[in-house]
Each structure stands twice: as structure tokens, then as C-alpha cells.
Amino acid sequence: MSPRDPVTFPRxxxxxxxxxxxxxxxxxxxxxxxxxxxxxxxxxxxMVAAGEWRDYAIDYLKDAAVxxxxxxxxxxxxxxxxxRPKLAQKQGAYCVVAPGGLIxxxxxxxxxVLKVFEKRRLRVxx
Numbered sequence: 001m002s003p004r005d006p007v008t009f010p011r012x013x014x015x016x017x018x019x020x021x022x023x024x025x026x027x028x029x030x031x032x033x034x035x036x037x038x039x040x041x042x043x044x045x046x047m048v049a050a051g052e053w054r055d056y057a058i059d060y061l062k063d064a065a066v067x068x069x070x071x072x073x074x075x076x077x078x079x080x081x082x083x084r085p086k087l088a089q090k091q092g093a094y095c096v097v098a099p100g101g102l103i104x105x106x107x108x109x110x111x112x113v114l115k116v117f118e119k120r121r122l123r124v125x126x
Contacts, residue, residue: 028062029060029065030061030062030064030085031060032065036083040067040110043117044056047117053069053071054071054072054073055070055072056069057070057077063084063086064082064083066081066082066083067080067081067082068080068081076099078099079098079099079104081095081113081114082095082096082097083110091107092106092107092109092113094106094107094108094109095107096116096117104116
């Protein structure tokens, strides 16, 4: 190869099969499924439209998946929606955690846990 030869890289989709998706469990961390993420993003969208929330972050940890919501990007999260599969047989895999660490709602069904945002229309007092 001379310095004048162009560098070429194999392009996916041109004769090569697409890579198979790898399950999150085999990678060693907990993740939200597509359906769970759709439910959480639906609530997030409603709260953004209401002007309550403005940003979010998703963390995939070894023992939990966390969806954090923020009023501003530079703050601590207003709420954390957590999935902890190890607690599924006990208190429930899903919970909503307030800024001080208080668990607002916990349960086995994500839809029921997310209803906490619809009932009270929780607002943070500044």
C-alpha cells in the first residue's frame, strides 16, 4: 500500500449481513426493554409539554436501569425511574425516587408506578 492509495473500509449493508443485536443481559447490565422505554418516554413527553421537565438521562448499571428527569440540565434529577430486577419478587422491580432519595412509588407493573405522575401532578417547589 502506497501513501497515495485510498483507505477503504467495509461498508455494512453491501453484501455483509447486519450485526445481530446483543441482549443487554449478556453484556452484564440491566436495561429497559423497548416497551418499558416507550411507557417512560410517553410520560416524559407529557411532562415536557406541560413545561415541568426539560431533560433526561438514561443509565444502564450492573444492577439497575435508571431514567432520570431534570428541570434543567445542570441540576440534580427531579425524579429517577428505576428498574431493579433483583427486587421483582419482593417489592417490585420498578420505583420512582424523589430528589432526596424518598421512594414515591414502587411496584411490579411499570404502568401503575408511572401513574404517580398523573394523579398528583407533582411539582417541585423552588
